[in-house]
Amino acid sequence: MKYIKFMTLSLLALMLAACGETESETKTPASAPVQQEVEEEEKVEEEASEEVIEEESPASATADPLYALNKANWSFKPIADAPSKVVLLTIDDAPDKRSLEMAKTLKALNAPAIFFINGHFVDTDEEKAVLKEIYDMGFAIGNHTQTHANLKSLSEEQQRVEIMKINETIEEITGEKPKFFRAPFGVNTDFSKALVKEQGMLLMNWTYGYDWEAKYQDADTLTDIMVNSEYLTEGANLLMHDRVWTAAALKGIVEGLRGKGYEMIDPATIQGVTID
Template identity: 55%
Template sequence: MKQWMLILVCSSMLFLVACQNENESTDETTSNTDGNTVETEPNLDVETNEDYEELTNEEDTEEQDTRVEPVTEEDIEVQYRSNEKNWAIEPIEDGIEENVLLLTIDDAPDKYALEMAQLLKELNVPAIFFVNGHFLQNEEDYETLRNIHELGFHIGNHTMTHPVLSDINEERQKEEIIELNVLVEKIIGEKPKFFRAPHGANTDYVKDLVKQEGMLLMNWTYGYDYFEPYMDAEKLKEAMISGEGPEVDVNYSLLQPGANLLMHDREWTFEALEDIVKGLRDKGYTFVNPEAIEIPES
């Protein structure tokens, strides 16, 4: 009898130990919605899933805050002014880079302006495109101008019909300038900041009007593509890089720090443009962003 009692007690103890082990195993699992048990992952020292998500979001936010924003026109500091005696672009203060050039394209957008803008964009060269109203006659022309502007180039005023301003009365001078300002603003959403008179023929009235309109009066230092001997890409390239135009009696170089380079929307100019840019860079010059040029207050 005592032997049977001993066997019964031992069996009971084994049963209790088995039940305890089963309960401990169950504590390490949870049930999903269909009643099956699934493994649970350890918390990795994070008290709750909400805490873990909050920590992760904070890390993402910190990473985003360190990203560098792209440079915009608002970030460009005004460092240069236009010298009205020789039309060169000069540093406002000592210590600012002097070996700069300003690149400008007149009579746009005729045939090659957009392609010229795309090329200059690839070469990372800023420029001003001075436009004529008679090249802005329809929506296709408007779209071309918008594309040039959206590539990052300034649009300048070169009058509606390209007259010699000194040959017309003041009322017409005003119409030529104001009407184009209105048209350009309608197309690209902003008025021109720069004005260049056709043939460089300004009048006292034009100078005052341009200032009232909040624009900078601008001529040029040199340009050769409108002279017949330089209506050839190879000859034009040599003249623009050297600054010399011997075939039009310019036997000395007009290339100097701050030179305001005049070119036009022409086939030969487009063909020579890349070589001109590279040749001038090889001489140690960089190209100034028009946004860095001071606009006098009206």
């Protein structure tokens, strides 16, 4: 299929050092070479061309899943007769400064999303209350590690702490274990993959995102690129962050996507997870 060939060849232009610690930090542009871990996975995925995740995680699967993860480009394919013109919205580095505002915007728009949590943003009672409020609004909560470290630079025991500590914190705050995992910079290891699977989480990266690039750090340009990117395709997995400009652009992004006929995937309908 032309789409699959395009997305497979485009993966090297998409996976990048995406998440950061501050709003002012300079980011690697979207056209940067993919990291080594992703390159190694791509060799396998090129042979398969398109690998859709049909297996269930150790946790029981959603009763009637509608979408399956396609590891070839981290997008989602419809199951049976589910609508195909959809995207998944994700917010990384939550809940830093703008996550609650972004959750309220999405709630008003009836647009589901996953908020991926860093442990250093839920240190205080106030920060924990913000996470609980986002969860209580109905948004899915994902694991984005404790300190946003590159997992390949850590020992296996350090990786375990990075993944398990924030898992435990999220469960303490929300009463529910995370169902999704996204590694900082999109970099996973064999150990992290095994641990994520053991913990019943669905490992994912992303299809495209731009809000870490200097030229897209205002609402208008970010809205335009997120809605009109050449990488916007059916089932795309959209990466955004807790940033001032992303919060300002979010309403326009959702409305722009809907104006093109796209709707947002409810994380509860993704195969391999159960949303309580």
